[in-house]
Amino acid sequence: MNSLDMPWALQLVIALFLLGGAVVALIGSWGLAKLPDFYTRLHGPTKASTLGVGCTLIGSLLFFSHQQDGVSVQEALVTIFLFATAPVSAHMMGKAALRRRLRGVARTRHMPEE
Amino acid sequence: MTPSWRSRQFWLPHPLFSLFLALLWLLMVNEFSVAHALLGLTLGVVIPLVTHAFWAEQARIRRPLPLLRYVLVLLLDILRSNLVVALRILGPARQLEPGFFTYPLALDDDFAITILASTISLTPGTVSIHHDAEANTLLVHALHLENEIETIAEIHRRYERPLQEIFQ
Numbered sequence: 001m002n003s004l005d006m007p008w009a010l011q012l013v014i015a016l017f018l019l020g021g022a023v024v025a026l027i028g029s030w031g032l033a034k035l036p037d038f039y040t041r042l043h044g045p046t047k048a049s050t051l052g053v054g055c056t057l058i059g060s061l062l063f064f065s066h067q068q069d070g071v072s073v074q075e076a077l078v079t080i081f082l083f084a085t086a087p088v089s090a091h092m093m094g095k096a097a098l099r100r101r102l103r104g105v106a107r108t109r110h111m112p113e114e
Numbered sequence: 115m116t117p118s119w120r121s122r123q124f125w126l127p128h129p130l131f132s133l134f135l136a137l138l139w140l141l142m143v144n145e146f147s148v149a150h151a152l153l154g155l156t157l158g159v160v161i162p163l164v165t166h167a168f169w170a171e172q173a174r175i176r177r178p179l180p181l182l183r184y185v186l187v188l189l190l191d192i193l194r195s196n197l198v199v200a201l202r203i204l205g206p207a208r209q210l211e212p213g214f215f216t217y218p219l220a221l222d223d224d225f226a227i228t229i230l231a232s233t234i235s236l237t238p239g240t241v242s243i244h245h246d247a248e249a250n251t252l253l254v255h256a257l258h259l260e261n262e263i264e265t266i267a268e269i270h271r272r273y274e275r276p277l278q279e280i281f282q
Contacts, residue, residue: 024200031203040212042241043199043257050236051196073141083192087235087242094243094255109213109259 006066017059025052036105038097046090054079132158177280184276191237191272198239202257213259214243217252217266220274226281227252233273240265 031044061075132155139154140146202210217234221227231242234254244253256265 024196027200027203031199034203034207036207036210037212039241039243039255040210040257042255043239044203046235046241047192047196047199050192072144074144077138077141083236084232087232090235090241091231091243094241098244098253104212109211 010062010066014059014062017055017062021052021055021057021059023052024055025049028052037108038102039094039104039108042090042094046086050082050086053082128162131162134158135161180276180279184273184280187272187276188233188236195237195239199257202239210258211260212255212257213262214253214255215259215262215266217242217254217269219250219252220270221277221281222250223281226277230273230277234269237273240269 028044028047028049032041035041035044057075057079061072064072064075135158136151136154139157140150143150219227219230221230227245231245231252234240234242234252239257241255242252243255245251246253256262259265
């Protein structure tokens with residue numbers, strides 16, 4: 001892998017996608033650490049991480065489509081599965097938190113009482 | 115309710131889904147050969163057969179074209195929502211005003227409601243948390259709730275009405 005047979009513009013685009021994905025994923029994790037309560041923390045993983053992983057996968061797709069002949073579609077599949085499953089897991093975690101009556105931060109509006 | 119094992123209903127309850135699974139398998143192994151096609155078709159038959167008991171009533175997609183537009187709108191909104199949430203995370207946490215609101219559903223099909231709930235979770239600052247089947251409402255948590263009436267109206271206009279068009 002010492003000499004990449006690849007135009008530099010493509011390398012640049014791939015690098016940008018990988019870096020962008022990494023930054024977005026980092027922000028998502030930062031949110032997980034920083035946000036004040038469980039319900040707000042739910043937003044980090046469902047959103048920021050989907051875009052982060054999405055960007056990384058686009059980079060990977062470009063790279064492997066160029067290295068091998070033909071378009072590599074596995075990355076697209078990963079993205080689709082991720083988008084289909086991330087809301088479900090967020091929904092289940094939120095539901096579990098409600099069931100256990102986890103309190104939100106004090107300024108949460110309309111905190112459900114049941 | 116179980117159809118006889120000699121009928122097509124028993125072996126292929128969802129023919130399109132079986133075909134989809136077979137195609138998915140081929141895409142996942144990323145090569146085409148007779149062996150893989152056969153394996154994919156076998157999976158396409160076996161998986162619906164085994165999971166049939168968990169399936170809800172089958173929804174019918176009436177119009178495929180609005181569905182395509184819906185997916186495009188959704189992709190753009192996922193991008194937008196990621197930027198919004200990223201900015202909110204980086205901004206000062208004390209300015210956030212998280213809140214819950216109840217979204218009254220107009221849809222009544224289980225599959226369509228699932229799509230709407232997933233859409234809400236993937237788009238700007240909202241996560242759907244609970245579906246109340248009796249009142250037919252969704253409980254939604256918003257990272258930053260400014261005006262709930264406006265948020266509800268926007269979800270209705272942007273996502274629920276196209277879904278009604280697609281499924282009903």
